[in-house]
Amino acid sequence: MKTILSVENLIKKYKNFKAVDDLSFDVKKGEILGLLGPNGSGKSTTINCILSLLKFESGKITIFGCEMRPDAYDIKKDIGVVFQEVAVFEELNVIDNIDYFCGLYIKDKEYRKKCIDDAIKLVGLEDFKKFYPKQLSGGLLRRLNIACGIAHKPKLVFLDEPTVAVDPQSRNNILDGIKKLRDNGATIIYTTHYMEEVEILCDRVIIIDKGKIIASGTGDELKELSKIEEKVTVEIDSLDEKILEEIKQFKNVDEATYNNGILFITYKKGKNNLSSLIDYLKKVDVHYDKIYSERPTLNDVFLYLTGKELRD
Amino acid sequence: MFLHNLKYSLKTLFKNKMLIFWTYAFPLILGTFFYLAFSNIENSEKLDIIDIAIVDNEEFNNSIALKESFRNLSGENEQEQLFNIKYVDLAEAKTLLENDEIAGYLLVEDSPKVIVKTSGINETILKYVTEEIIQNEDVLTNIIEEKLNSTVIDGSIEEFIQNVREDAISMLDTSSLQIRDITSKKLSYTMIEFYTLIAMTALYGGIIGMTAINQNLANMSNNGKRIAVSPTNRIKIIFSSLLSSFIVQIIGLFILFMYTVFALKVDYGNNFPMIILLSLTGSLAGLSLGLAVGTIFKINENLKTGIIIAFTMLGSFLSGMMGITMKYIIDTNAPIVNKLNPVNMITDGFYSLYYYTTYNRFYFNIISLLIFSLIMIILSVLALRRQKYDSI
Ligand SMILES: Nc1ncnc2c1ncn2[C@@H]1O[C@H](COP(=O)(O)OP(=O)(O)OP(=O)(O)O)[C@@H](O)[C@H]1O
Numbered sequence: 009m010k011t012i013l014s015v016e017n018l019i020k021k022y023k024n025f026k027a028v029d030d031l032s033f034d035v036k037k038g039e040i041l042g043l044l045g046p047n048g049s050g051k052s053t054t055i056n057c058i059l060s061l062l063k064f065e066s067g068k069i070t071i072f073g074c075e076m077r078p079d080a081y082d083i084k085k086d087i088g089v090v091f092q093e094v095a096v097f098e099e100l101n102v103i104d105n106i107d108y109f110c111g112l113y114i115k116d117k118e119y120r121k122k123c124i125d126d127a128i129k130l131v132g133l134e135d136f137k138k139f140y141p142k143q144l145s146g147g148l149l150r151r152l153n154i155a156c157g158i159a160h161k162p163k164l165v166f167l168d169e170p171t172v173a174v175d176p177q178s179r180n181n182i183l184d185g186i187k188k189l190r191d192n193g194a195t196i197i198y199t200t201h202y203m204e205e206v207e208i209l210c211d212r213v214i215i216i217d218k219g220k221i222i223a224s225g226t227g228d229e230l231k232e233l234s235k236i237e238e239k240v241t242v243e244i245d246s247l248d249e250k251i252l253e254e255i256k257q258f259k260n261v262d263e264a265t266y267n268n269g270i271l272f273i274t275y276k277k278g279k280n281n282l283s284s285l286i287d288y289l290k291k292v293d294v295h296y297d298k299i300y301s302e303r304p305t306l307n308d309v310f311l312y313l314t315g316k317e318l319r320d
Numbered sequence: 321m322f323l324h325n326l327k328y329s330l331k332t333l334f335k336n337k338m339l340i341f342w343t344y345a346f347p348l349i350l351g352t353f354f355y356l357a358f359s360n361i362e363n364s365e366k367l368d369i370i371d372i373a374i375v376d377n378e379e380f381n382n383s384i385a386l387k388e389s390f391r392n393l394s395g396e397n398e399q400e401q402l403f404n405i406k407y408v409d410l411a412e413a414k415t416l417l418e419n420d421e422i423a424g425y426l427l428v429e430d431s432p433k434v435i436v437k438t439s440g441i442n443e444t445i446l447k448y449v450t451e452e453i454i455q456n457e458d459v460l461t462n463i464i465e466e467k468l469n470s471t472v473i474d475g476s477i478e479e480f481i482q483n484v485r486e487d488a489i490s491m492l493d494t495s496s497l498q499i500r501d502i503t504s505k506k507l508s509y510t511m512i513e514f515y516t517l518i519a520m521t522a523l524y525g526g527i528i529g530m531t532a533i534n535q536n537l538a539n540m541s542n543n544g545k546r547i548a549v550s551p552t553n554r555i556k557i558i559f560s561s562l563l564s565s566f567i568v569q570i571i572g573l574f575i576l577f578m579y580t581v582f583a584l585k586v587d588y589g590n591n592f593p594m595i596i597l598l599s600l601t602g603s604l605a606g607l608s609l610g611l612a613v614g615t616i617f618k619i620n621e622n623l624k625t626g627i628i629i630a631f632t633m634l635g636s637f638l639s640g641m642m643g644i645t646m647k648y649i650i651d652t653n654a655p656i657v658n659k660l661n662p663v664n665m666i667t668d669g670f671y672s673l674y675y676y677t678t679y680n681r682f683y684f685n686i687i688s689l690l691i692f693s694l695i696m697i698i699l700s701v702l703a704l705r706r707q708k709y710d711s712i
């Protein structure tokens with residue numbers, strides 16, 4: 009696969025604070041790469057460095073095989089950016105906003121008109137073409153923000169937390185739109201601190217914390233890192249201390265805790281963990297309300313690697 | 321790109337309600353307010369002829385310019401009479417002032433001085449007029465000296481002195497010299513308020529430029545970040561935004577001119593090319609002020625608007641927006657302040673266009689405005705040279 013973007017040893021400091029600490033990664037053509045990290049981990053800073061908006065102490069950015077510079081217009085014409093903060097003109101309606109930003113890339117008016125229509129369709133703003141930003145709900149505004157960034161059909165798209173504070177309906181719409189962009193051939197870099205989104209959307213994930221890459225790979229590869237295979241939750245009114253101790257000795261069990269009527273067990277690996285637990289509970293005559301099993305999430309990976317939750 | 325940005329920049333500026341209020345509506349409201357407030361004063365005080373005294377000593381009688389100018393201003397033609405003059409000795413002048421029978425008196429010793437008790441409008445007019453005459457006296461003296469050099473060669477001294485005297489008097493009378501009818505009818509002290517109003521509006525144009533430029537810069541706005549990552553030349557975009565701001569500014573100024581001329585009956589004189597030149601130069605100064613505030617300070621946009629408004633308001637106050645007295649005080653006591661004050665450069669430009677037939681003072685103001693603009697632009701260019709930022 010062709011490398012579209014390569015970041016080598018990027019270091020960025022704000023005064024004495026290292027916001028990005030020796031970051032290196034590649035992005036391949038046609039993939040959706042997720043940059044996952046908690047608030048303040050340096051996701052936006054990384055993107056702004058890649059885009060030549062920020063000065064950085066050291067590192068090399070190559071896009072489409074050429075070095076990125078502020079006046080590298082040949083590179084810039086094929087990039088689309090959706091910044092974390094909404095960037096639209098209050099005084100322009102939906103169509104005009106998209107037309108203005110698209111017009112910075114595409115001169116031909118006919119073609120531009122088509123691009124704008126496509127963008128509006130992609131984010132589902134057909135019914136709001138003449139609306140002003142103030143008249144749009146938070147979710148719709150985010151959609152407009154995206155449309156402004158991608159209307160010119162870029163080959164490489166950066167999306168910086170495009171779903172922050174967005175209602176579920178808009179979120180699904182946005183995620184679908186991003187998949188469509190990829191299906192149309194775009195390469196996408198997607199930052200977020202929502203692990204669920206990353207799991208649904210991304211082909212590959214880079215987890216960053218404090219400006220450093222702490223893990224990368226596909227969702228499944230990462231989950232293996234957490235060394236947890238399965239999580240089981242049992243709702244029980246009361247549980248004998250002895251029984252808990254016995255469960256802890258079970259095959260494959262990593263940890264077992266009981267708090268506030270919830271028995272929580274993590275398994276390292278193995279099969280039939282749930283059924284043997286159910287059998288055991290029956291044997292010792294413990295009654296439970298609910299019992300369910302889950303696969304580990306990227307949050308568990310993050311928890312395992314850093315000792316803290318992805319989101320607080 | 322240039323036209324694309326120009327079109328949308330115009331659209332966003334015209335739809336920005338706050339902006340249009342400050343740069344279009346506010347000056348119109350303020351102008352109307354001036355008109356209402358001052359038309360009363362003018363109607364009641366305009367016809368008043370100011371009682372003054374002049375100490376009738378040798379020095380006064382030797383000063384042709386002063387003597388003839390004051391004689392003109394107390395002239396027989398009642399329509400144009402500004403002063404009612406008593407020629408007295410010093411002691412009597414003092415008594416008259418003490419008893420409030422005169423606004424003030426003129427005493428010529430080493431240099432001419434105006435002595436007043438209070439600082440009302442009549443006192444200010446007396447001071448102002450005297451100041452004008454003294455300033456013009458230099459010009460007069462030069463002319464006389466030139467004459468002297470040429471005439472002395474032929475003809476007798478007696479004849480010469482007589483000639484020069486007659487020439488000087490006729491020059492003053494026919495106003496071929498600087499002072500054009502300083503009469504009660506013409507010396508409307510509200511005029512200066514309207515001149516500062518125009519000047520204020522020209523500088524308020526800076527808010528327009530600042531708003532437009534803010535949207536172009538990655539370190540100032542989110543829209544600016546979008547522009548920065550697009551394949552467009554920054555300088556082209558900035559020029560385009562500046563041009564659109566200038567257009568919006570000029571339209572606003574034009575509306576204000578039309579309103580003050582036709583509705584409020586303000587007289588700017590008839591020298592239209594120069595009035596237009598001054599308006600454009602003043603607007604350029606406003607625009608470059610806005611550009612500088614927009615590019616240099618990394619602060620909230622409202623705060624930037626505040627800076628431009630505060631700067632302009634202070635400048636307007638010092639150049640006489642709240643009364644000619646202030647301009648007079650600054651011009652005489654701290655002339656440097658108003659020489660550096662762009663509002664005063666515009667105000668004084670209109671003033672000199674109206675009262676003087678020569679352009680020296682006018683051009684001085686035009687050049688001052690150009691220098692001010694140039695400094696602002698240089699500062700902006702220095703700030704604009706950065707393409708990548710330490711933080712955004
Ligand atoms: N202009 C700045 N000056 C100083 N420090 C900054 C600046 N911008 C960001 N930082 C710091 O750099 C770190 C990384 O910030 P960044 O915005 O890149 O994080 P992020 O991963 O995008 O977070 P979020 O999810 O909240 O958007 C944070 O600790 C932040 O406080």
Ligand SMILES: [Mg+2]
Nearest residue numbers: 051052053092
């Ligand atoms: Mg961020």
